[in-house]
Amino acid sequence: MSSCILKIENITKSFAGFIANKNVNLEIFEGEIHTILGENGAGKSTLMNILTGLYRPDSGNIYINGTRVNIKSPKDALNYKIGMVHQHFMLVNNISVFENLLLSMKLDSFVINERKLKSKVKEILREFELDIDIEMPVWKLSIGQQQWVELIKLLIRDSKILILDEPTAVLTPQESEFLFTFLTKLKSQNKAIIFISHKMKEVMTLSDKVTILKKGETVKTLNRGEFDEQLLAELMISNKEHLKLEKSAKVFSKQILKIKNLNVKNDKGLSDLSDFSLELFEGEILGIAGITGNGQKALAEVLTGLKKPLSGQIIVNDQDITYSTSKSKYISGIAHIPEDRKTMGIAPDLSVDENLILKNYSSDKFTNFFFLNKEKIKQNAREQIEKYSIKMGYDGIPVRLLSGGNIQKVIIARELSENPLILVALYPTRGLDVGSAEYVHQVILDSREKGMSTILISEDLDELLKISDRIAVMFRGKNMGYLSPESATKTEIGLLMSGKK
Amino acid sequence: MISIIIDATIRAGTSILYATLGEIIIERSGIINLGIEGLMLIGALSGFYTTYTTGSLFLGVISAVLIAGIAGLIHGILCTYFKGNQIVSGLALTMFGIGITAVLGKKMVGQTIEGFKRIEIPFLSKIPVIGNSIFNQDILVYLSIVLVFVITFVLYKTVWGLNLRTVGENPYAADVAGINVTAYKLWATFIGSGLAGLGGAYLSLAYTPLWIENMSAGRGWIAVALVIFASWSCKRALFGAYFFGGISAIQLRLQAMGTTISAHILQMLPYIFTIVVLIIATIKLEKGYSSQPESLGLVYDREDRK
Ligand SMILES: Nc1ncnc2c1ncn2[C@@H]1O[C@H](COP(=O)(O)OP(=O)(O)OP(=O)(O)O)[C@@H](O)[C@H]1O
Ligand SMILES: [Mg+2]
Numbered sequence: 001m002s003s004c005i006l007k008i009e010n011i012t013k014s015f016a017g018f019i020a021n022k023n024v025n026l027e028i029f030e031g032e033i034h035t036i037l038g039e040n041g042a043g044k045s046t047l048m049n050i051l052t053g054l055y056r057p058d059s060g061n062i063y064i065n066g067t068r069v070n071i072k073s074p075k076d077a078l079n080y081k082i083g084m085v086h087q088h089f090m091l092v093n094n095i096s097v098f099e100n101l102l103l104s105m106k107l108d109s110f111v112i113n114e115r116k117l118k119s120k121v122k123e124i125l126r127e128f129e130l131d132i133d134i135e136m137p138v139w140k141l142s143i144g145q146q147q148w149v150e151l152i153k154l155l156i157r158d159s160k161i162l163i164l165d166e167p168t169a170v171l172t173p174q175e176s177e178f179l180f181t182f183l184t185k186l187k188s189q190n191k192a193i194i195f196i197s198h199k200m201k202e203v204m205t206l207s208d209k210v211t212i213l214k215k216g217e218t219v220k221t222l223n224r225g226e227f228d229e230q231l232l233a234e235l236m237i238s239n240k241e242h243l244k245l246e247k248s249a250k251v252f253s254k255q256i257l258k259i260k261n262l263n264v265k266n267d268k269g270l271s272d273l274s275d276f277s278l279e280l281f282e283g284e285i286l287g288i289a290g291i292t293g294n295g296q297k298a299l300a301e302v303l304t305g306l307k308k309p310l311s312g313q314i315i316v317n318d319q320d321i322t323y324s325t326s327k328s329k330y331i332s333g334i335a336h337i338p339e340d341r342k343t344m345g346i347a348p349d350l351s352v353d354e355n356l357i358l359k360n361y362s363s364d365k366f367t368n369f370f371f372l373n374k375e376k377i378k379q380n381a382r383e384q385i386e387k388y389s390i391k392m393g394y395d396g397i398p399v400r401l402l403s404g405g406n407i408q409k410v411i412i413a414r415e416l417s418e419n420p421l422i423l424v425a426l427y428p429t430r431g432l433d434v435g436s437a438e439y440v441h442q443v444i445l446d447s448r449e450k451g452m453s454t455i456l457i458s459e460d461l462d463e464l465l466k467i468s469d470r471i472a473v474m475f476r477g478k479n480m481g482y483l484s485p486e487s488a489t490k491t492e493i494g495l496l497m498s499g500k501k
Numbered sequence: 502m503i504s505i506i507i508d509a510t511i512r513a514g515t516s517i518l519y520a521t522l523g524e525i526i527i528e529r530s531g532i533i534n535l536g537i538e539g540l541m542l543i544g545a546l547s548g549f550y551t552t553y554t555t556g557s558l559f560l561g562v563i564s565a566v567l568i569a570g571i572a573g574l575i576h577g578i579l580c581t582y583f584k585g586n587q588i589v590s591g592l593a594l595t596m597f598g599i600g601i602t603a604v605l606g607k608k609m610v611g612q613t614i615e616g617f618k619r620i621e622i623p624f625l626s627k628i629p630v631i632g633n634s635i636f637n638q639d640i641l642v643y644l645s646i647v648l649v650f651v652i653t654f655v656l657y658k659t660v661w662g663l664n665l666r667t668v669g670e671n672p673y674a675a676d677v678a679g680i681n682v683t684a685y686k687l688w689a690t691f692i693g694s695g696l697a698g699l700g701g702a703y704l705s706l707a708y709t710p711l712w713i714e715n716m717s718a719g720r721g722w723i724a725v726a727l728v729i730f731a732s733w734s735c736k737r738a739l740f741g742a743y744f745f746g747g748i749s750a751i752q753l754r755l756q757a758m759g760t761t762i763s764a765h766i767l768q769m770l771p772y773i774f775t776i777v778v779l780i781i782a783t784i785k786l787e788k789g790y791s792s793q794p795e796s797l798g799l800v801y802d803r804e805d806r807k
Contacts, residue, residue: 015804054676054677054803054804055803055804056804073676073803074676074678074679075679078679086677088806088807090673090674090678092666092667092670092671092674092795093670093795094792094795095663095666095667095670099663100674102663103663103664103667103674103675103678103680104678107660109660110659110661111658111659111660112658112659112660112663114658348807400805401806
């Protein structure tokens with residue numbers, strides 16, 4: 001029988017009167033993968049931050065190997081061999097990948113022995129099959145690559161307790177699989193692994209135990225064999241009513257957007273989009289399948305005016321807007337759910353109320369002459385918060401303090417509130433709990449009824465098959481062709497995604 | 502003639518160079534210190550006073566560094582433990598420095614000491630034109646140039662430097678990596694403020710060498726601006742400081758030659774030129790990317806979320 005390496009007893013933590021963790025109890029054993037499951041804002045990250053010494057609990061005890069410990073700082077946590085991958089990366093953007101990794105290596109000399117350490121770091125990256133230039137500053141990496149740098153920082157430390165807070169949210173399914181082989185190996189070395197994810201399939205295959213957290217309290221711990229997807233969902237979701245997605249049958253006739261032979265290059269001069277063509281019909285949900293990094297981000301950026309194409313045409317309602325001045329009008333009709341919520345999606349220091357009106361703060365709806373109308377802004381916020389069940393702790397809280405999933409909900413609520421013409425959504429349900437993901441699907445479907453056309457970029461084939469009217473597959477910046485979700489199989493899509501026709 | 506101007510350039514630029522290096526170290530830790538001007542005066546007076554009473558230039562330098570360092574540390578403590586506003590605290594430090602040195606320095610006005618002597622470096626000082634102006638300077642000039650390279654090395658090639666930069670860029674990342682964020686910020690403010698003090702002491706122990714009320718004359722502010730325009734790089738700071746020194750030297754020449762241009766306008770020139778040239782230099786270099794430490798000026802609170 002393996003022993004209880006970590007015990008959490010009656011941990012309570014509040015922020016300005018809002019209770020994020022309430023009498024949480026948890027036991028973690030050596031050699032197990034223990035999943036913490038809960039809705040957005042249930043307090044998972046808060047609890048993990050307490051274990052790593054970032055947050056001090058109001059009350060409660062933590063025991064490691066049976067002895068009570070006082071984790072006063074992240075340094076203490078490291079001394080107790082607790083390591084963590086944080087949901088929002090703890091990377092230094094302006095320094096190189098090499099230097100970022102040095103931060104979690106044991107350096108024995110004051111002067112950094114570059115030659116020796118660089119070859120060591122390169123070797124590590126090779127082990128993780130990562131093709132990254134180690135001199136590159138971190139901000140230039142894709143989110144997926146950043147996630148790997150974060151993961152490697154944890155994996156090269158000699159930790160006994162490894163905490164992974166939504167490590168797979170931005171990874172491709174293949175990458176997640178690859179990560180799991182490492183986790184399983186660590187498990188067999190008798191390490192304890194605490195895993196957080198909203199992806200039920202992963203939770204089912206990976207977990208030895210699942211503990212459910214609801215509104216800051218532990219509900220139950222279940223052993224492998226005692227849980228299935230259905231049961232877990234029921235236990236974690238607070239509002240019981242189950243949405244049944246309804247999608248009306250529709251015939252699409254009017255082409256709203258046409259992309260012709262678009263070429264886009266990235267900073268490194270490589271092609272992000274090469275001769276990319278696409279058609280979108282009014283009121284249609286067009287799913288775009290593809291492994292991340294095949295030009296999806298560039299597509300979204302070109303469509304939303306953040307990037308300029310080298311050549312090609314974008315035609316909206318029969319009007320070529322690629323370089324025309326009518327662009328700004330068209331862009332104002334576009335809603336964008338960006339990939340990187342923290343840097344692109346929000347104004348971190350503003351409140352939820354304010355973030356919800358960033359797109360139309362100057363409309364009559366929210367102003368009296370040129371003053372903002374606080375009352376109407378508040379009213380709007382109340383509606384959206386209720387609709388999307390955004391959990392935000394105390395009133396007026398700056399958006400950056402929200403949980404990851406709730407930040408995502410704020411962005412979605414704002415982007416969809418103005419009846420946009422076209423929605424460009426990059427991985428919109430990333431980091432959302434199952435209930436919220438369902439709800440967002442419902443909202444997209446509802447907007448479809450109102451005539452909104454959607455480009456839904458996702459890696460989750462289930463999501464794409466569930467709500468798309470058509471699916472296009474992207475590979476190396478090209479459109480590989482369209483499929484119908486009624487008839488297409490996952491294998492078929494998968495083959496196209498890897499470039500095989 | 503050229504030789505004399507180069508010589509004057511270096512001598513006029515050195516005190517700013519020290520102060521700029523000091524501010525670079527402080528800002529690398531994420532703290533803005535607008536107290537440089539005050540710290541330079543504190544350094545200038547304590548250096549002068551100590552040398553005047555003990556007769557030792559060495560002790561003068563030590564006391565300038567220590568006393569300015571400690572005064573700066575107060576700013577550091579306010580910005581870390583007390584989560585104070587860095588701008589307000591820095592401005593207060595400058596005003597404090599100006600005020601207290603004016604009061605305590607009254608007795609030193611008009612006193613004289615024997616300042617730092619030039620040390621001629623054999624052979625090198627015999628190089629035509631530049632030799633005698635670069636390699637026949639006092640020890641503090643040599644030290645300042647050595648420091649440019651030492652600090653660059655420490656910042657980029659040592660664990661301490663990596664940790665310090667991490668603290669200034671992303672204190673959360675530093676903290677979870679086990680780096681003591683507060684300790685690094687305090688050390689950086691202490692060392693950096695000490696260097697600013699040394700910059701002041703250069704004025705009163707080598708450049709003039711006298712104590713004159715408010716003798717730093719805005720050099721501390723130039724240093725603060727130089728840090729930005731030098732993109733937090735010590736080597737570019739060296740260029741900036743000497744540029745300032747160069748214009749000062751030429752400007753003094755012009756005055757000595759008795760031009761009709763008002764002396765006040767001439768005295769403005771180094772400040773204006775330095776800022777203009779460095780703005781142009783920065784525009785060319787940056788292109789949408791800033792080398793400013795990401796968390797500069799922000800209060801670090803572990804329980805906040807970034
Ligand atoms: N530093 C903080 N200051 C204020 N409130 C906070 C802070 N950290 C967390 N909270 C609040 O505590 C609640 C729980 O947040 P937490 O991040 O733990 O949720 P989570 O379970 O990780 O959710 P998600 O699945 O969306 O990541 C949220 O309502 C959040 O606003
Ligand atoms: Mg979380």
